Amino acid sequence: MIRQIERYAAKLHADGSARPDRTTLLARDDRLLCWGAEELLPLGKAVIERLNVISLVVAEPQLPFLELLLRRTDPATAELIPLDTETRTFLHDIPLVRKGEFSASDPQRLVELLGQRKGVLVEGVGIMATGSVTVEQAYINYSSVYHAIFVKTLYDLLKAPSPTREELALLRPLWEQLRLQPIEALTDDLQRGGLAGKAQVLSAMQQVGERTVALKLVDSFFGNISCRCGDQLYISQTGASLESLAGCIDQVPNDNSSTAGITASSELIAHRAIFRQTGAATILHGHPKFSVILSLLCEETACRIADCWKNCAKIRYLKDVPVVAGEIGAGGIAKNVPPVIGQEGVAVVYGHGVFAIGEEDFHQPLLAMVNLENWCREEYLRRLQSCCPQM
Amino acid sequence: MTGWHGRLLNVDLTSGRIWPEALPAELLQTYLGGRGLGVRLLRDYYQLDPFAAELPLIFAAGPLCGTAAPTAARLSVVSRSPLTGTIYDCSAGGRFAWRLKAAGYDALKIVGRSSSPVVLRVRPDGGKLLPAEKLWGEPIGTTVKALADHGSVAAIGPAGENRVLYANIMMGEGNSVGRGGLGAVMGGKNLKALTVSGEQKVAIVDRQRFDEARQDIIRLFKASPVIFGDLGIAEYGTPALVDLMAQRRMAPTENFRKTIFSAADHYSGPAIRKAYQPKNHGCYGCPIQCKKSMQDGTPLPEYETVNHFGALNGIDDLRSIVNSNNLCNQLGMDTISAAASISAWGEVNGRFPRAEEIGALLQAIARREGEGELLAQGAARLTRQLGRPELSMSVKGLELPAYDPRGAYGMALAYCTSNRGGCHLRAYPISHEILRKPVPTDRFDFAGKARMIKIAEDCNATIDSLVACKFSFFGASLEEYAELLAATTGVEYSPQSLKEIGERIYLTERYYNQQLGFSAEHDMLPERFFSEPGSSGDGIEVPPIERARFVEEREKYYRIRGLNERGEFNENYLERQP
Numbered sequence: 001m002i003r004q005i006e007r008y009a010a011k012l013h014a015d016g017s018a019r020p021d022r023t024t025l026l027a028r029d030d031r032l033l034c035w036g037a038e039e040l041l042p043l044g045k046a047v048i049e050r051l052n053v054i055s056l057v058v059a060e061p062q063l064p065f066l067e068l069l070l071r072r073t074d075p076a077t078a079e080l081i082p083l084d085t086e087t088r089t090f091l092h093d094i095p096l097v098r099k100g101e102f103s104a105s106d107p108q109r110l111v112e113l114l115g116q117r118k119g120v121l122v123e124g125v126g127i128m129a130t131g132s133v134t135v136e137q138a139y140i141n142y143s144s145v146y147h148a149i150f151v152k153t154l155y156d157l158l159k160a161p162s163p164t165r166e167e168l169a170l171l172r173p174l175w176e177q178l179r180l181q182p183i184e185a186l187t188d189d190l191q192r193g194g195l196a197g198k199a200q201v202l203s204a205m206q207q208v209g210e211r212t213v214a215l216k217l218v219d220s221f222f223g224n225i226s227c228r229c230g231d232q233l234y235i236s237q238t239g240a241s242l243e244s245l246a247g248c249i250d251q252v253p254n255d256n257s258s259t260a261g262i263t264a265s266s267e268l269i270a271h272r273a274i275f276r277q278t279g280a281a282t283i284l285h286g287h288p289k290f291s292v293i294l295s296l297l298c299e300e301t302a303c304r305i306a307d308c309w310k311n312c313a314k315i316r317y318l319k320d321v322p323v324v325a326g327e328i329g330a331g332g333i334a335k336n337v338p339p340v341i342g343q344e345g346v347a348v349v350y351g352h353g354v355f356a357i358g359e360e361d362f363h364q365p366l367l368a369m370v371n372l373e374n375w376c377r378e379e380y381l382r383r384l385q386s387c388c389p390q391m
Numbered sequence: 392m393t394g395w396h397g398r399l400l401n402v403d404l405t406s407g408r409i410w411p412e413a414l415p416a417e418l419l420q421t422y423l424g425g426r427g428l429g430v431r432l433l434r435d436y437y438q439l440d441p442f443a444a445e446l447p448l449i450f451a452a453g454p455l456c457g458t459a460a461p462t463a464a465r466l467s468v469v470s471r472s473p474l475t476g477t478i479y480d481c482s483a484g485g486r487f488a489w490r491l492k493a494a495g496y497d498a499l500k501i502v503g504r505s506s507s508p509v510v511l512r513v514r515p516d517g518g519k520l521l522p523a524e525k526l527w528g529e530p531i532g533t534t535v536k537a538l539a540d541h542g543s544v545a546a547i548g549p550a551g552e553n554r555v556l557y558a559n560i561m562m563g564e565g566n567s568v569g570r571g572g573l574g575a576v577m578g579g580k581n582l583k584a585l586t587v588s589g590e591q592k593v594a595i596v597d598r599q600r601f602d603e604a605r606q607d608i609i610r611l612f613k614a615s616p617v618i619f620g621d622l623g624i625a626e627y628g629t630p631a632l633v634d635l636m637a638q639r640r641m642a643p644t645e646n647f648r649k650t651i652f653s654a655a656d657h658y659s660g661p662a663i664r665k666a667y668q669p670k671n672h673g674c675y676g677c678p679i680q681c682k683k684s685m686q687d688g689t690p691l692p693e694y695e696t697v698n699h700f701g702a703l704n705g706i707d708d709l710r711s712i713v714n715s716n717n718l719c720n721q722l723g724m725d726t727i728s729a730a731a732s733i734s735a736w737g738e739v740n741g742r743f744p745r746a747e748e749i750g751a752l753l754q755a756i757a758r759r760e761g762e763g764e765l766l767a768q769g770a771a772r773l774t775r776q777l778g779r780p781e782l783s784m785s786v787k788g789l790e791l792p793a794y795d796p797r798g799a800y801g802m803a804l805a806y807c808t809s810n811r812g813g814c815h816l817r818a819y820p821i822s823h824e825i826l827r828k829p830v831p832t833d834r835f836d837f838a839g840k841a842r843m844i845k846i847a848e849d850c851n852a853t854i855d856s857l858v859a860c861k862f863s864f865f866g867a868s869l870e871e872y873a874e875l876l877a878a879t880t881g882v883e884y885s886p887q888s889l890k891e892i893g894e895r896i897y898l899t900e901r902y903y904n905q906q907l908g909f910s911a912e913h914d915m916l917p918e919r920f921f922s923e924p925g926s927s928g929d930g931i932e933v934p935p936i937e938r939a940r941f942v943e944e945r946e947k948y949y950r951i952r953g954l955n956e957r958g959e960f961n962e963n964y965l966e967r968q969p
């Protein structure tokens with residue numbers, strides 16, 4: 001279990017979601033195992049000992065998103081409603097706990113909330129998230145909450161009131177990154193040409209999976225990849241990390257003569273529909289953050305639709321890339337994405353992520369995703385500057 | 392009080408007396424309903440012999456039954472098992488639970504023994520015993536049809552009447568109260584059937600909160616490939632698992648001598664679809680509708696049934712398997728235990744029965760005629776009598792279902808810590824070890840499994856008390872069900888508080904079992920799994936389970952449960968319990 005803890009601590013640092021000096025992981029086997037920042041351990045211990053869970057992550061995001069969010073949130077607000085669909089589906093709302101409401105010697109409020117929800121936001125601490133089955137699960141829940149506050153904080157900055165100079169300064173490293181370090185289109189070494197045969201398909205999928213995570217186009221737990229090959233479809237399994245797909249790819253015959261692919265990604269239905277309607281050979285799906293944020297921006301003023309993420313019937317555009325709404329799994333994605341993805345080979349799902357297709361291999365979809373995300377990063381900065389020229 | 396009626400109906404079959412009793416709010420809030428309530432109500436009786444007239448047979452619905460909560464139209468039947476000797480509960484869906492709730496009762500508590508066969512009719516104005524001599528000996532279908540005018544029916548068949556140790560109580564819609572032989576307990580009471588009818592509604596305190604939680608759950612169902620995926624159980628029913636278990640090389644074959652059966656594709660989900668073009672149906676108000684039936688409404692077999700009447704007996708004929716399933720349903724007995732008993736007997740004899748011999752064997756079992764007399768006692772007793780006890784693939788006398796423990800180490804442990812014997816549903820580690828929900832775990836590794844099993848047992852004890860279906864939890868979690876429960880009853884619950892309730896229920900059962908003589912040596916797998924490998928191949932190695940590592944993880948489990956190294960309580964657990 002200590003191996004698991006170290007593995008996920010390393011992931012939290014590698015994906016940039018947690019400060020290495022402010023990360024603690026705790027896990028219970030028949031005894032309690034603790035790892036990480038000394039000053040967070042007493043609180044972590046006090047909480048996990050009172051909960052019927054296996055694992056707990058307590059960590060502070062690398063950038064002060066939470067601080068910024070709290071500044072711009074009414075002090076009476078008790079929870080944050082995630083704007084991104086994946087977090088909303090799996091975590092519902094995320095409770096907010098203020099400084100005065102707990103201490104390591106009196107963690108009752110935190111225990112209560114973590115007894116109800118998989119993750120909470122804690123002022124002065126960061127994010128606390130639990131897992132009831134594995135250490136990985138606490139990591140996943142942490143990542144989901146992190147993704148949710150990243151998206152929400154940055155989305156809110158584009159809304160009134162415009163952020164102050166001081167607020168903007170909090171995220172200076174991020175702005176610099178957006179200005180100076182576009183995502184590199186590292187696709188040249190990916191396998192090229194028609195992918196034929198199981199071994200070649202599997203290795204190409206593993207390769208692009210690792211790359212998609214390395215380029216931070218998806219958190220390591222989410223996203224999915226597939227490839228069509230003759231009368232078979234190869235697709236990443238549900239809950240598989242795209243960076244380690246070995247042994248986690250299902251083979252699904254097109255004629256459904258086997259149901260062994262019952263463990264395939266929940267987006268199997270969408271992938272199949274995309275293949276059917278576009279004739280593509282490969283599909284890559286990730287959650288690049290700025291594409292998600294911009295997909296939430298809507299200029300409509302007189303629109304009466306509530307729950308846009310599932311009910312909006314319009315097609316909007318980011319540059320030339322269509323944006324559609326739709327719930328995950330057997331929800332609307334499978335219906336709304338296939339008709340539009342053929343235009344540019346890429347489509348955005350409102351508040352969720354990006355689907356991209358390739359005619360032969362994974363160059364095309366990965367490149368499309370990188371280009372779109374880079375465009376969205378620039379567009380984001382442009383919009384931010386236009387509402388706060390002092391930036 | 393909303394959610395619960397706060398009312399139980401007592402039935403004494405010996406005297407014929409029937410009277411309602413108030414159930415205190417505190418008791419219901421603490422034990423919820425279903426399994427939890429039933430187990431609590433047995434506190435003064437659990438030491439009675441399973442066939443003692445005074446032993447209660449309890450039918451208990453839960454607080455969500457009668458609402459639009461997904462998969463909650465279920466009840467639990469609780470008593471002591473004649474097969475395992477443990478405390479026993481089994482949950483079942485259909486319409487019966489919903490009708491019982493609509494009749495105005497949370498539970499029925501049936502004691503005594505009628506001098507002649509009777510039917511218990513329950514309506515909002517109370518209960519009545521009707522003579523049933525004419526129905527005695529009749530199969531389930533005939534019985535249900537004869538009683539259809541009275542409402543929803545739960546009945547026993549010839550197997551229950553003849554006290555086959557794994558006789559079921561069958562719900563009229565084809566759902567069964569299975570495994571541990573509660574149909575024999577009912578038969579011992581000379582109770583052929585129960586009918587329930589009524590129209591009473593279950594009120595909900597906070598309708599908006601309820602609807603929101605319900606929508607959250609439906610959304611999670613849609614996001615779950617196991618439930619609503621192209622290859623999931625809504626499409627294919629549980630036989631969707633046949634191909635997966637074959638691929639994972641953990642499909643019990645020939646009494647667990649092997650773990651792969653080359654002809655499993657004869658009865659896979661797609662094969663059944665092709666042969667029967669099934670209709671979908673399911674429990675009342677359930678959005679999943681995982682049950683499949685033939686066009687004429689005859690239920691088609693579940694995963695466990697196709698594997699056990701198939702691979703476990705070396706049979707590759709789908710018609711024969713479907714026929715075996717029908718016979719078990721009509722005779723009122725458990726398909727897993729019936730097939731596993733026949734398989735164990737086959738291995739003792741050195742020959743597994745042929746497809747065409749199975750039908751006659753099942754008839755003989757239900758009537759306890761010829762070989763049936765021996766087979767009716769289950770695999771543990773029959774192998775002991777034949778001098779080959781090591782060939783009983785059971786834990787605490789309950790025959791193992793269709794997940795080979797050598798292919799999933801959490802499952803191996805959970806078979807042993809289950810309070811009702813070798814059952815997959817108590818902790819259902821297959822969910823994470825095979826189906827990757829809520830997150831995947833390494834199936835060939837014991838690390839961390841002890842606590843996972845403990846937490847899952849607590850969760851499932853709660854789920855069985857709500858009463859919801861385990862399949863919901865391939866998508867949803869206690870988080871959403873706590874919301875439904877709070878919205879229905881107005882009493883605040885959280886996943887944490889629900890798990891505490893589940894823990895109390897689990898420990899209560901374990902304490903009863905300890906008083907009945909169960910201890911660490913009963914929390915053990917058959918020797919085969921420690922000494923013989925499964926069927927390796929396709930890059931998957933299936934070695935025997937390392938015994939020392941198994942025992943180490945079991946000891947961890949005891950420590951996590953607060954038990955001593957014998958798996959026992961250090962004190963009287965019940966003294967501190969409400």
Ligand SMILES: [Zn+2]
Nearest residue numbers: 222223352353
């Ligand atoms: Zn996604």
